[in-house]
Every structure is written in C-alpha cells, then in structure tokens.
Amino acid sequence: MKDAGLSVEMRPKMVGSRVKRTEDPRLLSGTGQYVDDLHPAEMVHVAIVRSDQPHALIRDIRADAALDVPGLIGVYDFTDLEGEVSPAIPSSRMRNYYATPIWPLARGKVRFVGEAVVAVVATSRYAAEDAAGLIEIDYDPLPFASDPADAACHDAPLLHEEAGTNVIISREFQHGDIDEILHTAPVVVKGRFRMTRKSASAMECRSYLAQWDKRSRAITFHTSSNIPGIVRDVLSSSLGLPGHRLRVIAPEVGGSFGGKGSLYAEEILVCALARKLERPVKYVSDRLEELSSCSQAFDEWMDAQLAVDEQGHFLGLKADVIGDIGAYSIYPWTGALEPVQVISFMPGPYRVEHYHGRVRGVLTPKPATGPYRGVGRPSSTFAMERLVDMAARKLGMDPAEIRRRNLIRDEEFPYRTAPGIIWDKSAFQECLAAACDGADYTAMRAWQEEARAQGRWVGIGFASYAELTGIGSRIAVAPGMPINTGTETSTIRIDSTGAITADFGIASHGQGLETTLAQVVADELGCAFEDVRVRQGDSEVAPQSTGTYASRSAVLAGGAATKSSRVLKAKVLRAAAMLLDVSEEDLEANGGVIRSRSSNAVLTFREVADAVYNRMGAIPHDKREDLVSTETYDPYLGTACSSTHLCMVEVDLQTFGVTIHRYFVAEDCGRIINPMIVDGQVHGAVAQGVGAALLEEIHYGTDGQLQTGSFVDYLLPLASNMPDIGIAHVEAELPNNLGGFRGMGEGGTIGAPAAIANAISDALSPLGVEIETLPATPDRLFRLVTAKTQEISSQEGNKK
Amino acid sequence: MKPAPFAYVAATSVQHAIEALAAAGGDGKIIAGGQSLMPMLNFRLVRPSVLVDINRIPGLDRIEDTGKMLRIGALVRHRLTASDPLIAHHVPVLHEAMNHVAHHTVRNRGTFCGSLCHADPAAEMPMMALLLDAVVEITGPAGTRHLPVREFLVASLTTDLAPDELVTAVEIAKPAPGTGWGFAEFARRHGDYALACVAALVESRDGAACNVRIAAMGIGDTALRLSAAEAALEGSGFSDEEITRAVSALRDEIEPMSDLSGSADYRRHLAGELARNVLGEAWRRAAPEVPA
Numbered sequence A: 001m002k003d004a005g006l007s008v009e010m011r012p013k014m015v016g017s018r019v020k021r022t023e024d025p026r027l028l029s030g031t032g033q034y035v036d037d038l039h040p041a042e043m044v045h046v047a048i049v050r051s052d053q054p055h056a057l058i059r060d061i062r063a064d065a066a067l068d069v070p071g072l073i074g075v076y077d078f079t080d081l082e083g084e085v086s087p088a089i090p091s092s093r094m095r096n097y098y099a100t101p102i103w104p105l106a107r108g109k110v111r112f113v114g115e116a117v118v119a120v121v122a123t124s125r126y127a128a129e130d131a132a133g134l135i136e137i138d139y140d141p142l143p144f145a146s147d148p149a150d151a152a153c154h155d156a157p158l159l160h161e162e163a164g165t166n167v168i169i170s171r172e173f174q175h176g177d178i179d180e181i182l183h184t185a186p187v188v189v190k191g192r193f194r195m196t197r198k199s200a201s202a203m204e205c206r207s208y209l210a211q212w213d214k215r216s217r218a219i220t221f222h223t224s225s226n227i228p229g230i231v232r233d234v235l236s237s238s239l240g241l242p243g244h245r246l247r248v249i250a251p252e253v254g255g256s257f258g259g260k261g262s263l264y265a266e267e268i269l270v271c272a273l274a275r276k277l278e279r280p281v282k283y284v285s286d287r288l289e290e291l292s293s294c295s296q297a298f299d300e301w302m303d304a305q306l307a308v309d310e311q312g313h314f315l316g317l318k319a320d321v322i323g324d325i326g327a328y329s330i331y332p333w334t335g336a337l338e339p340v341q342v343i344s345f346m347p348g349p350y351r352v353e354h355y356h357g358r359v360r361g362v363l364t365p366k367p368a369t370g371p372y373r374g375v376g377r378p379s380s381t382f383a384m385e386r387l388v389d390m391a392a393r394k395l396g397m398d399p400a401e402i403r404r405r406n407l408i409r410d411e412e413f414p415y416r417t418a419p420g421i422i423w424d425k426s427a428f429q430e431c432l433a434a435a436c437d438g439a440d441y442t443a444m445r446a447w448q449e450e451a452r453a454q455g456r457w458v459g460i461g462f463a464s465y466a467e468l469t470g471i472g473s474r475i476a477v478a479p480g481m482p483i484n485t486g487t488e489t490s491t492i493r494i495d496s497t498g499a500i501t502a503d504f505g506i507a508s509h510g511q512g513l514e515t516t517l518a519q520v521v522a523d524e525l526g527c528a529f530e531d532v533r534v535r536q537g538d539s540e541v542a543p544q545s546t547g548t549y550a551s552r553s554a555v556l557a558g559g560a561a562t563k564s565s566r567v568l569k570a571k572v573l574r575a576a577a578m579l580l581d582v583s584e585e586d587l588e589a590n591g592g593v594i595r596s597r598s599s600n601a602v603l604t605f606r607e608v609a610d611a612v613y614n615r616m617g618a619i620p621h622d623k624r625e626d627l628v629s630t631e632t633y634d635p636y637l638g639t640a641c642s643s644t645h646l647c648m649v650e651v652d653l654q655t656f657g658v659t660i661h662r663y664f665v666a667e668d669c670g671r672i673i674n675p676m677i678v679d680g681q682v683h684g685a686v687a688q689g690v691g692a693a694l695l696e697e698i699h700y701g702t703d704g705q706l707q708t709g710s711f712v713d714y715l716l717p718l719a720s721n722m723p724d725i726g727i728a729h730v731e732a733e734l735p736n737n738l739g740g741f742r743g744m745g746e747g748g749t750i751g752a753p754a755a756i757a758n759a760i761s762d763a764l765s766p767l768g769v770e771i772e773t774l775p776a777t778p779d780r781l782f783r784l785v786t787a788k789t790q791e792i793s794s795q796e797g798n799k800k
Numbered sequence B: 001m002k003p004a005p006f007a008y009v010a011a012t013s014v015q016h017a018i019e020a021l022a023a024a025g026g027d028g029k030i031i032a033g034g035q036s037l038m039p040m041l042n043f044r045l046v047r048p049s050v051l052v053d054i055n056r057i058p059g060l061d062r063i064e065d066t067g068k069m070l071r072i073g074a075l076v077r078h079r080l081t082a083s084d085p086l087i088a089h090h091v092p093v094l095h096e097a098m099n100h101v102a103h104h105t106v107r108n109r110g111t112f113c114g115s116l117c118h119a120d121p122a123a124e125m126p127m128m129a130l131l132l133d134a135v136v137e138i139t140g141p142a143g144t145r146h147l148p149v150r151e152f153l154v155a156s157l158t159t160d161l162a163p164d165e166l167v168t169a170v171e172i173a174k175p176a177p178g179t180g181w182g183f184a185e186f187a188r189r190h191g192d193y194a195l196a197c198v199a200a201l202v203e204s205r206d207g208a209a210c211n212v213r214i215a216a217m218g219i220g221d222t223a224l225r226l227s228a229a230e231a232a233l234e235g236s237g238f239s240d241e242e243i244t245r246a247v248s249a250l251r252d253e254i255e256p257m258s259d260l261s262g263s264a265d266y267r268r269h270l271a272g273e274l275a276r277n278v279l280g281e282a283w284r285r286a287a288p289e290v291p292a
C-alpha cells in the first residue's frame, strides 16, 4: 500500500483514471461467450422463411417437400402458436397513435420483405435451411405505397387496416408566431433535408437461445439484447410466465448501436418453440436477415426554415418532418421514438424563440425503424446545422461567429427550449471555443485558402449540438411510453470470502461498463478495484431494469452504484468500528483497507467480512448486519451533454470522393470516469457518423424489395475511411446528479454527419452547392456539381 | 447463409480433378481460394453437386519465367502476385493493380486464375489479363488448349470453360522493355470493387506512340479493351489535345450501367478522368525525355 500514508482525500481515485478494460482479456483472447457459443445438449436450430412480398395476403403454405429433409423436427406457422402466445403491444399515451401488435410470425398477411412467416426447426442449421428452401408460400399481392409521402395520402393502401391510416404518429410543437417571423425576418434560409435509412449493423447478428426447464416449467432465455429487463417483462406477459420462471440473460453482446435495443418477433418465437418442443432452441440471424429485418434508422424528410436577423441572431425555426417508420411500431419505444425526437431537438443548443415543429410517422412496407445511436438528433442536427451554415454564408459571417452568437450562454441556464427540453448548465460555448483552439481553426482557414488558390475543393464544417442524457423518471425516453426508464438498481454484496459482487440491471454491449462501474464502486466503497466483480445483463440480478441505451448507464447505474456503495460502506465501517473498538468517524477506507486515523490500526475488507459472517460473536448478535445493500437511483430530470465537432474535408475534383483531412471533437460529458473509454466512445461514434455522412444507405426499390442485402452494397466505414480524431474534454460545471456524470456514448454519431455535410458544402460553396441529402456519395456530388455548373454556364450564356 | 448439400473431392492431381468434374456430369465446381465461390454457395446462388478442391494439387502455386512469358499457376494467390519480384520487374502495371485488390485476408486465399474463371466485370484480374493480352491454359479430358483471354471471357460471370475443364495457368507476355504504364481506379472504400478502373500500356518510338493498349472495368458488362481510344492514340505524340480526343472517344465507346453505387453519367465521367490521368502517366514513363 504505497499510498497508505496519504489521507484518503489525497489518494488517487479510480474515477478519472485510464484503467484498462477488465472485459478485454477475455474478449480479445476469444474466451468471451456470446449466445452462439452456447451449445446445450439436445439443442435444435431454427431457420426462418421470410416474406419476399412487401404487402400480401398469405393464401397457402406448403411444407410437404420439406418434411423429408433428414434432421427436420417441425415446420411452424402462426396457426401453430395460436393460443400459446399473446402479442407485444407497443402502447403509448400519445394521441392519434395506433400500436401495431407484434406477433412471432406473420398472421395471414405480410407487411415487408423480410417479415418472418414460417419457422423451420431441425437438428442443424444446415438441415433447417435445406428444409426452409423447400417450403412454398402462395401470396395474394396487395397494393402498397413505399414512399412515405404517398403512404400518408388518405387514399393510400393501408398496411394495418385497424389503424384506419398509415399515419400512426403525428405531433406538433408550437412556440411563438413563426409564420409572422418568417414573413418579416431579414434573412430566411431553407432546405429539404433527407437523412436516408440505415442499418445499425452490429458485428454480432441477433442471436437467441431459449431453454425450457421441465422441472421448474421455466425458461432461461439468452439474447443478444441491450434491454434484457424489458425483454423479460414483455415475454412474461406474452408467454404467461412470471418473472421467477423466466430468466433473460444478455451474455457477451457483440455491439448493438441501437439495433438490439428493441423486442423482436424472433425472441417471442424462440421462447414459444422451446416451450412447445421442450428442447433448447437456437436462432442466429444471418447478415441478410439482419439487413432485412433488424430495426432500421432515420429515414426522414425534413423541410426546415431558419429566420435570422442581420446580426446573425436566430429569430425562429420551422420544421415539417415525415418519418418513414416502416411496417410496425417497434416495442417498446414505438415508431415515435426517432421522428418525434427530430422535432423535439431541432432547435439544438441555440436560443430559438419562435418555433413550429410538426412531424408525421408513416407506415410503409419496410422493417420498423427503431433506436440507433443518437436517435433523432443525427437528423435534427444535420438539418439545423446546415441551416446555420447557410445563414452564415448568406450574411457573410464566419460559421464559428454565428454559433457563438446563438449558443446558449452561461447565465441563461437552465434553459428551456421551445419544445420544452430543459438544458442544465453545460459547456455549450466552451466546446465551440475549445474546438476552434484544439483544431487551430485559424490555421485551418489559412490552409483552406491556399488549397483553394490551387483550385482544390477544401471545406471546413462545424456541428454544435446538445443531447439530453441520463434521463430520470420525470421524462419518458419515448413519448408517452408506459415503461419506467427513469431508475436503475444496484445490489452490492460482500460475501463470507470477502469477495465483492456488484449487480446491475443494465446490459453492457461493448461500452466497458464492467470496468467503469467497478471504478465507481471502488472509490465509493473504499475497496480495491480488482476485488469488485460486476454482474450485469441478467434479469435475475435486479428486480427491474430497462438496460443500456440512451446514454443512461453511467448516470443511472453509476448513481445506483454510488448510493449502494455508500450504504454498504457505512455497514462495513460500523462492523469495523466494533471490531477495532473505535468510533466510525475515526475510520477511513481505501483500496480495501480500513484504517483508524487515531490508532493507525487496520483491517481489510476481507477481515471484516470474515468477522461478520464466519466468526460467531465477533460482532454482538443484535448489531450484526449482512454486508449487502440494494439501492435505486432516479436522477429525475436529465442532463445535457454538449459538444462541437469541427472538421476539414476535400472533395476530389475528378472522382468526387471525399477525404476527411482533419477531425476534432470538443465535448462536455461532466466528470469523466475513464478517459480511455470516453475517447473510445467518441472515436467509435464518429466512425458511425462518417458512415452516415458518406457511405451507408439502405435502399428499397419501388417494387418494395431490399436492394442492399449484403455488405457489398451496404457500405460501412473501414479503418481507411477514418481520420485521426482530436478530442478535448471540457468540464464546465458538474451536473446536478450523483457522480456528476453526463451520458456520452452517442454524441459522435450526432455531430459527425452534420459537420461533414457542412464541410462539403463549404468546399463546394464557390459553386453554390448545398448538401441536403446524406450520404454525400460521389455520384450525388457529381450530379449536384454538374447541375450547378450547367446553371452557371447557362446564366453566363444568357448574359452574353 | 448455409450452402446446400454437396459432395467434396480433394483432388491430388490435375487429372484427378478432371475426372472428378467429368464424374459430376456437368454439375461439379472447382474451388480454389473460395473468395467468390463461398459467398455464392452461402447465398445458395450456386448449388453444385460436387465441389472439387484443387488446393492440394502440387506444382500450381508458382509464377515462372518461361523466357518471353510469365506463367501464373492456378494456385497463385493474390498475395504472391502482388509481391512477386518477377511481376514487379517485368509487369509493373500488374504489380500496381494488385494493390487495389481486396484486403489481406482475401488476398491470402484468392487466386489469379480463380478470378479469371469467375469473370466478375468489376474485378481487376480479368481486366489486367485483357490489357496484357494474356493466354489462358485450359486442361480437360482432351488435353491442354491455349485460349487468348479475349476469347476466354465471354460475358459477365461467363467464360468459355467447359464443365469438365479447369484452368491450370495463365500466361502473360512480358511487355517490351521501356513500355510506359499507368493504372488508376476509384472505389468508395479501399479494397472494394472499383466504380471504375482504367489501365494503359504504351511504347514510344522516337516520340510516336505505338502498341497503345487501354483496358477498363466497372463501366460495362465485362472488362473491356477500349479500341477506339487506343486507335485514337496510336502513332500520336500524346499531346494534351490528343489525350483529350482519346478520352472523348473512350466516353463515347463505353456503355456504363447505373446501379446503387453510381449513375451511368457519373461512371462515364469517372472513366474519362481516370483515363486522362493514366494516359499521361503511361506516356511520361514511356517517353520520359519528352515533356508531357
């Protein structure tokens, strides 16, 4: 104990240190255990026959030929599960909303290409697929509208007749008189912005394994989910099993990015089949299934206008958004999650008094949209930040300056935005300044001038944004959703061997939460970091939890860890005080050692545990307490995480390919638990944003067929697409929650598309090209530039 | 994503492989590196009854200098072609092209001959074979025949190969010493199939271009030799105007398709721009003393 001489306050803390991730030795050496690594005896495999029709009635299913395939166990359609499961209903208190029921298999009608229709069970996946290939389904095709604007028309064919419309979500925010402002403002800029559809594309495809235990009539369900608690709760009602007969475990999960943050029909299916067959049933989706039936992202059309005065002050904003939410409203978030956030966050981190935002979420024959890192804000930030740059260009004002004039200032916090979001004090202005300093904005502009003089297309782009993270019970994560997303629980236990186990309901899927939460526990409890084992992702270790999403785990689980550590520490010190015969106030704990300040006597945590549990009489019998504590944390409100991204790109004059020369992120995530992990989150999220900005796009043809069914056509960013990323961490004022943390796992994905779109527009500004659609592919840029050059030359022709 | 059932034969000699193919009665498939075949099997786009694995056949894994020719055996992996000193020395344009083929994991397995047999219109190897007027060595029940690659490549994903034949090697004539070369391609990500690719060879005889060879891919149903552009430059001095004329000949001569990664207009533009760079580069190498 080299620090033993220092007082506790002076000793280095775990929170704030660059601790190496404790998950990594097992993950990097191939000893991690994912769902597909589990092989219980007697296990059978499912292959799924999926719809090749966008909208059709199922007339007949013929499976005769399949029945001869060796190894086949059975072929099941919806009629085989009738009465055995009830559907999941993604309900909401929103007005004008229709909750589409989610069944394990299509019931009489299919609504998108890729919808599960028939489950084929066999002793191997090969046999299951052989049999699946022999099943014939006759469809009566129905008319459909693939484009959300068409689907929103009153005479459009309906995907869910019961809803009476395809527009199952509509919402409006109104503050002030925007039409008057737009009419009288000196400067108005507008655009029709389009954020195309994406796939979260986690490396591990969705994987499920359900085991039926005949003795206890219980299911243990392993799922590659980041919301195992929500899955447990909904399966409990869908299958009619109480929580103690339904354990849901998210073991090692190979990424989610939002795609594994909802309930899937296949999860109900696999559990229902396991119970029916009384055998372990496994389903692992392949990449084609992942691209055609995992939740998708964004797909919004955003008509937006910004009114500005001559000094560049924002006067008002108007946005009319259509979100293509696919064929179902996703459970539990509903189809409102993504599009409604677009209008609730559109004003961004700026002072915008007059605002009118309207959104419609429209059903189309595509997989449901759902959570995707950044939710809503990658789109809203793209639209807003583009408008900000367009306004600056019109005024001849530097884009940094116009942001400086409009970002909410220190004295204005807490600030209530027009749609009603409250920003607590965060480093809005400071991040802008830090990005300019860190990236050397002045030098970047000089470099750009030089490049421009050589005829090159080089541009610089900003994106400033804020997100609401670590949301407590005051605000539903998705509008009107009847699930409690505002609390998290932790149980910390020191057992009779002195081992410390910290249990959480959250479900890490790559974030390193086992490490960061152990850092928090070590500091708060005073134990050694190495002695803490974090368990998470298992519905059995917490009474209720909703999991890891929405940048909440550091704040909520970190807060729960803090609370239960403090309660447990008091118990440990009470016991130690009795053992050492000193007062509790005289004791301090650090690194697993409890020390009396007055006598210098020491006891280890293990010795205290031994005395409490194993040595009868060491502690007076009426004073003995188990060394366990369970506490729940509710931050009530949320906290703002703010950031500015700054980048420089070049568009190749010949190929229209985009190269990112420089990338810088300044962000305020409050107190940093582990700088290495925070940097990693920023890098990964920026990479994801680069994908959205330049490469990724899910395509559906007008025939309703998916055209991007593999990674040959759906392009993810590679290492060679990534620039070096500079990062500055700015800490303005710690937020008013336990621990002072702000959520930061999503931010990069929010800033990068906007910053890159702005930089490309700046590069092409001599031609007057403005980016309105992402990704900015070489083909799109070629067409934009060609159109502008033709426009310019015909204007010059007219002059002559 | 699991292949349909198939029988598997690990051939130990070329003869063995031919017999296995013949026994399959037209329903057999050779597997070399598997880098194109495995995805097609997994998607069940091809369902051969027998897979004939040639990876254990000795002697096919070399690049040999036969005097006028370099002979690339059927099991020469992209990794070897990319790093082989004979190729780098005699056919630098191929050496350069190989840097653009896929990624290391794919290069460690994929074969030059397998790529020719697969005949993907966006692959580098068929195009480079066309540029270099390569000759394909084909072995079947009736013995060995040699076919110019122009005749070997029939259409997209289609070759002249009979179901019981296999390619045992491809032969490339060494370009004359001093031949200038250029290669350029553009892909959205490094290692992807290109949106367009152009390569050229040219010799200079006293400042006049001869033996102009231009090939391209990504802009049509198959890899192409661009004869109109070649003709436009044969005998020229590769001046800027002459190159520009050749580029517009090229743009007229191709019929690119529109797909998810690029419109026909974009590809036509791109092919022209790449050609402009490549031709200038080739000429600078062919006639370094003549200022371009």
Ligand SMILES: Cc1cc2nc3c(=O)[nH]c(=O)nc-3n(C[C@H](O)[C@H](O)[C@H](O)COP(=O)(O)OP(=O)(O)OC[C@H]3O[C@@H](n4cnc5c(N)ncnc54)[C@H](O)[C@@H]3O)c2cc1C
Binding pocket: B029, B030, B031, B032, B033, B034, B035, B036, B037, B038, B054, B074, B100, B101, B102, B103, B106, B109, B110, B111, B112, B113, B114, B115, B116, B117, B118, B122, B123, B124, B125, B161, B165, B166, B167, B168, B191, B192, B193, B194
């Ligand atoms: C991720 C990825 C990226 C790639 N990127 C590129 C790229 O950028 N450029 C590029 O050119 N290629 C690329 N490829 C394809 C790669 O180069 C393949 O390896 C190559 O096209 C086929 O060679 P193979 O040896 O793997 O052939 P296989 O996959 O084994 O076979 C391909 C076909 O040729 C037949 N065949 C193979 N060898 C013979 C033979 N000797 N005689 C008769 N028939 C034969 C097979 O029956 C099959 O029909 C990529 C592949 C992958 C997986």
